[in-house]
Amino acid sequence: DVKVTQSSRYLVKRTGEKVFLECVQDMDHENMFWYRQDPGLGLRLIYFSYDVKMKEKGDIPEGYSVSREKKERFSLILESASTNQTSMYLCASSWPHGDRDSPLHFGNGTRLTVT
């Protein structure tokens, strides 16, 4: 079974802090994604990566950056956390787009509260 592990289940940070959310997958997937989930808004893509050191902005990249130095690890960085970044963050991974049978596999989510 694919395992996508997010390092923290709950996180509380102060406004202005630099925050790192870590995600590791064990299936050698090329693609990795960071989503933000808010009630009534569904899941929105922040960033995704299709290879090591490769990244592309999603729908809501403002205030976030990412790092992918190793294939199995994809980090989401909040350079200066703000209260409007309080949310649930979901990491996902998948095989390359050319593989038709490639659903996303999700981690358990990190609930981040910025005070």
Add this chain to the structure above:
Amino acid sequence: AQTVTQSQPEMSVQEAETVTLSCTYDTSESDYYLFWYKQPPSRQMILVIRQEAYKQQNATENRFSVNFQKAAKSFSLKISDSQLGDAAMYFCAYRSDNYGGSQGNLIFGKGTKLSVKP
């Protein structure tokens, strides 16, 4: 841009009964994939069922089946013999078959919260 709409924020079903969750989408593409994901209180997003747009036959996975109407751009999920463990948020999602842009990214609806009454 593609959009996915789930018009039912909340639904309720009696245990052992059948319930249908609605999903419509908007796209100008002819090839794409559609998914239903389930998110129980544990927060783990679990793939329930998937449908390739080029396949006319509706996908089925045990008690879960879809009604895929390509012309109407509709993709509803039917849960038969509902169980207490089916209680969760259900998300409908679309994935383009194009190779450019956000490869493999899913576009999600806002979700339907399903409650199952004993």
